[in-house]
Amino acid sequence: MNKIDTMNTLNEKLEALKDLLEIMDELREKCPWDRKQDFQSLRNLTIEETYELADAIMEEDMEDIKKELGDLLLHVVFYAKLGSEANEFDIGDVAKSLNDKLIFRHPHVFGDTKVKDELDVKENWEQIKRKEGIKSVLGGVPESLPSMIKANRVQEKVKAVGFDWDQREQIWNKVKEELEELQEVIEQKDEQKIIDEFGDLFFSIINAARLYDVDPETALERTNRKFIKRFRHLEKETLEKGRDLRDMNLDEMNEIWEKAKKLD
Numbered sequence: 001m002n003k004i005d006t007m008n009t010l011n012e013k014l015e016a017l018k019d020l021l022e023i024m025d026e027l028r029e030k031c032p033w034d035r036k037q038d039f040q041s042l043r044n045l046t047i048e049e050t051y052e053l054a055d056a057i058m059e060e061d062m063e064d065i066k067k068e069l070g071d072l073l074l075h076v077v078f079y080a081k082l083g084s085e086a087n088e089f090d091i092g093d094v095a096k097s098l099n100d101k102l103i104f105r106h107p108h109v110f111g112d113t114k115v116k117d118e119l120d121v122k123e124n125w126e127q128i129k130r131k132e133g134i135k136s137v138l139g140g141v142p143e144s145l146p147s148m149i150k151a152n153r154v155q156e157k158v159k160a161v162g163f164d165w166d167q168r169e170q171i172w173n174k175v176k177e178e179l180e181e182l183q184e185v186i187e188q189k190d191e192q193k194i195i196d197e198f199g200d201l202f203f204s205i206i207n208a209a210r211l212y213d214v215d216p217e218t219a220l221e222r223t224n225r226k227f228i229k230r231f232r233h234l235e236k237e238t239l240e241k242g243r244d245l246r247d248m249n250l251d252e253m254n255e256i257w258e259k260a261k262k263l264d
Helices: 010-030 032-036 039-059 062-085 091-105 118-131 147-159 168-188 191-211 216-240 250-261
Strands: none
Touching: 010 032, 010 062, 039 062, 039 216, 062 091, 091 118, 147 191, 147 216, 168 191, 191 216, 216 250
16 A cells, blocks of 8 residues: 555545545435435444454455455444434544543543553553443443453453463463363263353363463464365365365375465
């Protein structure tokens, strides 16, 4: 991307946002599809756009990230337009609410509070949110978050109030304990307990990743993409040889798989 594109003046940025708001007004008035939308109809589309942004970030494609951020910004503007039509709020209210929250939650920037590091910031953040009326440390975790992201978020939040391992190496005993418990219930063939123990094992591994400063969602997605790339190579090589995967044994597939690994 041309670096000049990112060097707009404040007035140019405000003008672009003004144009966006005016375009939204016109779409809402003149486009049959846009006129039909409401909060509920946009919800799933917003989720889809968020995942498309996540894909672009994983690919580190700056042009695509810019495009997907634009799509998400459109949704913010659209929701604000719906709020304005309902006489509940408009884009100005949205921005002001965010500005007030950012200032209130960053007293180390906009006030006299002193912090040493990122951990201090997170601990202050949780205390401030409780002052805002969020009584539970976990009160701000969305119910609809994907399970892995939710587990990581829950663990980060309880860490901010001191509920964490003294030393990160201690987590491995917990992981081993959960694996042993899973193996026991598998031998017992208790289906419900197997599900529960798999969940406990996953939770402990996610906890381990957090303790070693690894984002589990990103780590797993990288492995997903690596596996998909290797498997597609396996399919391609098999087709080029006039073979069908279903007619090959595991040793034959592994031979091609090992070659695919060298292409990473």
